[in-house]
Amino acid sequence: MTRESMEYDVVIVGAGPAGLAAACRLRQLNEELSVCVVEKGSEVGAHILSGAVLEPTALNELFPDWKDRDAPLLTAVSGDEIHVLRNARNNIRVPGLFVPKTMRNEGNYIISLGNFCRWLSTQAENLGVEVFPGFAAAEVLYHDNGSVKGIAIGGMGIDARGEHKDSYTPGMELHAKYTLFAEGCRGHLGKELIAGFNLDAGKDPQHYGIGIKEIWKVPDEKHQPGLVVHTAGWPLDESGSAGGGFLYHLEDNQVSLGLIVDLSYSNPHVSPFDEFQRYKHHPVIRRHLEGGDRIAYGARAIVKGGLQSLPRMSFPGGLLIGDDAGTLNFAKIKGSHTAMKSGMIAAEVVAEALGAGRAGDELSEYATAYEASWAWRELHLQRNFGPAQHKWGNILGSAFAFIDINICNGKLPFTLRDPTPDHAQLKPAKDCKPIPYPKPDGVLSFDKLSSVFLSNTNHEEDQPCHLVLKDPELPIRHNLPLYDEPAQRYCPAGVYEVVENAQGEPVFQINAQNCVHCKTCDIKDPEQNIAWVAPEGGGGPNYPNM
Ligand SMILES: Cc1cc2nc3c(=O)[nH]c(=O)nc-3n(C[C@H](O)[C@H](O)[C@H](O)COP(=O)(O)OP(=O)(O)OC[C@H]3O[C@@H](n4cnc5c(N)ncnc54)[C@H](O)[C@@H]3O)c2cc1C
Numbered sequence: 001m002t003r004e005s006m007e008y009d010v011v012i013v014g015a016g017p018a019g020l021a022a023a024c025r026l027r028q029l030n031e032e033l034s035v036c037v038v039e040k041g042s043e044v045g046a047h048i049l050s051g052a053v054l055e056p057t058a059l060n061e062l063f064p065d066w067k068d069r070d071a072p073l074l075t076a077v078s079g080d081e082i083h084v085l086r087n088a089r090n091n092i093r094v095p096g097l098f099v100p101k102t103m104r105n106e107g108n109y110i111i112s113l114g115n116f117c118r119w120l121s122t123q124a125e126n127l128g129v130e131v132f133p134g135f136a137a138a139e140v141l142y143h144d145n146g147s148v149k150g151i152a153i154g155g156m157g158i159d160a161r162g163e164h165k166d167s168y169t170p171g172m173e174l175h176a177k178y179t180l181f182a183e184g185c186r187g188h189l190g191k192e193l194i195a196g197f198n199l200d201a202g203k204d205p206q207h208y209g210i211g212i213k214e215i216w217k218v219p220d221e222k223h224q225p226g227l228v229v230h231t232a233g234w235p236l237d238e239s240g241s242a243g244g245g246f247l248y249h250l251e252d253n254q255v256s257l258g259l260i261v262d263l264s265y266s267n268p269h270v271s272p273f274d275e276f277q278r279y280k281h282h283p284v285i286r287r288h289l290e291g292g293d294r295i296a297y298g299a300r301a302i303v304k305g306g307l308q309s310l311p312r313m314s315f316p317g318g319l320l321i322g323d324d325a326g327t328l329n330f331a332k333i334k335g336s337h338t339a340m341k342s343g344m345i346a347a348e349v350v351a352e353a354l355g356a357g358r359a360g361d362e363l364s365e366y367a368t369a370y371e372a373s374w375a376w377r378e379l380h381l382q383r384n385f386g387p388a389q390h391k392w393g394n395i396l397g398s399a400f401a402f403i404d405i406n407i408c409n410g411k412l413p414f415t416l417r418d419p420t421p422d423h424a425q426l427k428p429a430k431d432c433k434p435i436p437y438p439k440p441d442g443v444l445s446f447d448k449l450s451s452v453f454l455s456n457t458n459h460e461e462d463q464p465c466h467l468v469l470k471d472p473e474l475p476i477r478h479n480l481p482l483y484d485e486p487a488q489r490y491c492p493a494g495v496y497e498v499v500e501n502a503q504g505e506p507v508f509q510i511n512a513q514n515c516v517h518c519k520t521c522d523i524k525d526p527e528q529n530i531a532w533v534a535p536e537g538g539g540g541p542n543y544p545n546m
């Protein structure tokens with residue numbers, strides 16, 4: 001069976017804020033254009049995980065009448081608290097005067113980004129965009145001249161050995177005049193394009209964190225709709241790691257909370273999942289959760305390198321937009337509005353090029369348009385925030401950021417660099433302090449398996465493993481003796497285990513069906529030996545409203 005193909009003016013990979021904003025803007029500008037969006041989740045929003053406090057700047061531009069269109073921005077921020085957790089019991093609340101500008105949320109909304117994307121997808125469909133959930137873009141297609149021709153959706157019904165099952169259906173090719181890649185943080189096709197077109201030449205390596213998140217339903221007397229709490233310090237400072245926590249009260253007695261662990265950590269004993277579980281026991285956090293029930297769990301990597309790590313976003317035949325490129329503002333821990341704006345600018349550039357009869361060439365004018373936008377200015381203002389945190393740690397780094405952003409308005413005459421990739425930061429396990437994580441109590445803290453259960457993750461079991469080891473022996477030969485195989489701990493879904501075979505020898509086991517598509521293994525493996533590739537469309541988590 002050969003692959004069939006369909007032709008579009010524009011194909012967009014990923015129905016997140018970037019992809020959907022681009023799709024809507026394209027049809028707003030020209031309703032003759034044929035535009036389709038493919039999404040690997042079983043439905044739009046199923047793979048979206050965010051905080052999320054939304055800054056509505058880009059939304060105001062895209063749909064100024066969003067209130068009349070019933071956009072799910074139901075909870076306006078009513079107050080901000082920032083706490084430095086000094087240890088497992090004590091904290092200091094940062095006085096309002098010293099709160100960095102970037103952390104003030106007046107005028108913003110606490111939302112479920114998954115529900116917001118479902119709403120954006122409906123707006124896109126009403127504008128005439130074709131949205132295809134359950135379809136994973138598995139391959140980039142190229143013209144003979146090397147420009148991007150479109151993408152191929154992976155075939156269905158291929159067994160674990162690569163043989164066709166009775167249910168086999170070949171993938172479909174989607175060809176386009178321009179293809180926009182909006183896969184979010186560490187997109188696997190984006191990674192191929194960055195390497196293939198050398199888009200990151202002269203840039204710092206990209207930097208990442210992993211965000212582990214839960215949603216709790218809390219009793220009426222605990223619910224403070226609109227409250228935003230951020231924390232720094234404990235528990236990550238115990239292992240010299242960076243990152244911070246968030247806790248937001250949204251509608252329907254829900255509290256969404258999480259811990260973002262900077263993936264530059266050097267102690268291979270660190271387990272981001274277990275850090276988050278003990279984090280919830282701190283009095284500043286537990287007082288919001290006691291008497292409540294955990295109703296959802298998930299994890300997702302977050303991109304944080306900022307301007308110094310932002311690759312060139314154009315290449316012949318397409319653009320990289322949103323977090324696939326890395327447009328997130330980490331000083332605000334917000335990337336939805338900047339991802340949307342990058343998608344809207346892409347739509348404007350693409351519509352103009354198509355109007356001029358162009359196709360398949362490089363839209364180099366995108367760089368100029370993006371640099372003239374408020375989204376670029378935001379990244380420029382906060383450019384030293386991430387590198388300062390890596391250089392001097394959370395507390396001193398934040399003090400520097402306060403001076404740089406609040407007092408000097410981002411105008412200090414220098415730009416800090418951060419040249420070491422996160423995967424190269426690990427030290428040998430024997431040189432680092434083991435971390436005795438407490439056992440979960442089943443009330444505030446839980447184990448990985450019961451957590452993954454709450455993510456409703458599901459993959460067809462008999463399919464090729466979507467976690468590909470370049471060297472299958474390396475985990476046992478190299479990573480186990482040197483780093484006590486850190487994948488056992490950095491994976492938030494228990495996918496990687498070291499077990500014993502019948503001869504008592506260690507074996508690296510991959511439970512791929514548990515994968516929540518966070519992409520951490522692709523980022524943090526010290527030898528870059530693990531490649532995440534798209535499994536059959538529709539597989540992965542089924543987040544209700546993350
Ligand atoms: C823990 C955490 C907290 C955050 N908090 C906030 C916050 O409070 N406020 C804020 O503004 N931002 C926050 N962010 C960042 C924000 O979520 C992102 O910046 C934003 O979602 C980026 O949008 P995007 O469209 O680029 O990518 P995503 O939102 O990641 O969307 C990408 C979409 O593409 C799909 N996809 C990927 N690959 C393929 C493929 N090959 N084929 C088909 N589909 C594919 C994915 O399934 C997904 O639906 C947070 C992020 C995390 C992880």
Ligand code: SF4
Pocket residue numbers: 467490491492493494495514515516517518519520521522532
């Ligand atoms: S296997 Fe990789 S992508 Fe999947 S959940 Fe684990 S770390 Fe994340």
